[in-house]
Amino acid sequence: MQKLNSLLILVSIITLWSCSNDDDTTISEIEITETNLVGKWQFTNFQENGVSQELSECDKMDTIELMSTENGEKTANITGHDDDNETCNPVVLSYEWKLSGKKFLLIPSIDNTEYEISSLTNETMKITNIITYQENGETIKEASISTLKKI
Secondary structure: OHHHHHHHHHHHHHHHHHHHHHHOOOOOOOOOOHHHHOEEEEEEEEEEOOEEEOOOOOHHHOEEEEEEOOOOOEEEEEEEEEOHHHOOEEEEEEEEEEEEOOEEEEEOOOOOEEEEEEEEOOOEEEEEEEEEEEEOOEEEEEEEEEEEEEO
């Protein structure tokens, strides 16, 4: 009987120990490089002025696919979905892209928008968009954050 109790205690300790390791799982950030950005990314969240905006079913289908050829050409295919008449009609725009530090650049530039990659893991990317425009003679900058998952 004592052997059985000792065995049960040992099994309980091993079970508790192995469960605690599951809780410590963290997703670590990876280096922001062109190689790590290549792939297809789907929009999952959008924040404007720190407030999450609800994504429509069409918005949830939006993607950006970053490609790089062996000769160094880089293409970004951005697929947006218009939700006209409750159908999600895809619209694909193609750009050249490059990375300069954390700055992500689309060529040609879209409305003087700067993009900075603020976080990158193997599974997710956060991009801060800074839009600059003139209003009544003043320069206005607005920031938003897009979260994408790799698919």
